[in-house]
Amino acid sequence: MKLSELKLINSYKNELQNFSLEQLRYISEEGVWSIGQMYDHLILVAHEYLDNMEKCAILKKEQPLGKTEFGEHIYKIGGFPPIKIKLPDELNAPPNNSDSKDDLIIRMDQVILRLSQWESKVDNINTNYKVKHGGFGWLNTREWYDLVGMHFRHHLRQKGELEQRLVK
Template sequence: MSENKLLITFKSDLYNYSLKQLRYISEEGVWSIGQMYDHLIVVAHEYLDNMEICANLNEANPFGKTQFGEQLFRNGGFPPIKIKLPDELNSPPNNSDSKEDLIIRMDHLIQRLGQWESKVDYINPNNKVKHGGFGWLNAKEWYNLVGMHFRHHFRQKEELESYIL
């Protein structure tokens, strides 16, 4: 499934939740579905910002990915495990958006991703921006990371849905 179709599927699923279900937190330390969507949208825009920086760089970068970054891209996605970020990077996502707000934000993200779909393959693959855990990524890798990140959270989405349905 393409990145755009994946995001459209996630957006469509938003219509199935009530506001109460979107904001429901089953226990301390577990996100609501709305928080998961907020996280996905914020991070996807960060990835696309870095992709755009790659597109505008004027000099190539010889640096590569970390060992984990190499493995991530070789496997085409994250391992099927929960990943806990350090506390300073792990503040709880927003849990106050309405369903309509999340749909609008997903629409904006889908539109932005779509604008780059036909351009990303033509960006110099040696123009790179550093990711804190994966090393130096080029525009295509940042673009693909959006879909990898959404797919990674699909299991979390199913788990959170089990608490509300």
């Protein structure tokens, strides 16, 4: 992960200090997440990506298949397109909205720790050891690792929109 991405994830963590518990849990309208729910989503997805990265690292069999067309596209441009991505309903349960600020900070620290622990190892793993992503195809350790930062960057716009909706 590029330093800028670790910095980005740290800034998400540090910005948690700016919110009261009421603000973290505030839902402005039906179908719109709270800031706390967005953090919960980012943390859960980061761990899912890191779990898949770790699965790649222990594989013994190479995977000749590659990414989907959309997967190739997002890696070529280095991130998700600036659009809202609607997941299928079975993958779209609303995130948890009950964590305290301290809980979210601890959970963000766990993501940062896992990323830091893998930072120096990720490029030493066979690039043909891959695990399949539902939308992007077969990804290797480096690609799963990079996807964590891409996902955090993708949610910056949503974060800004949710902050705008807060009742000051």
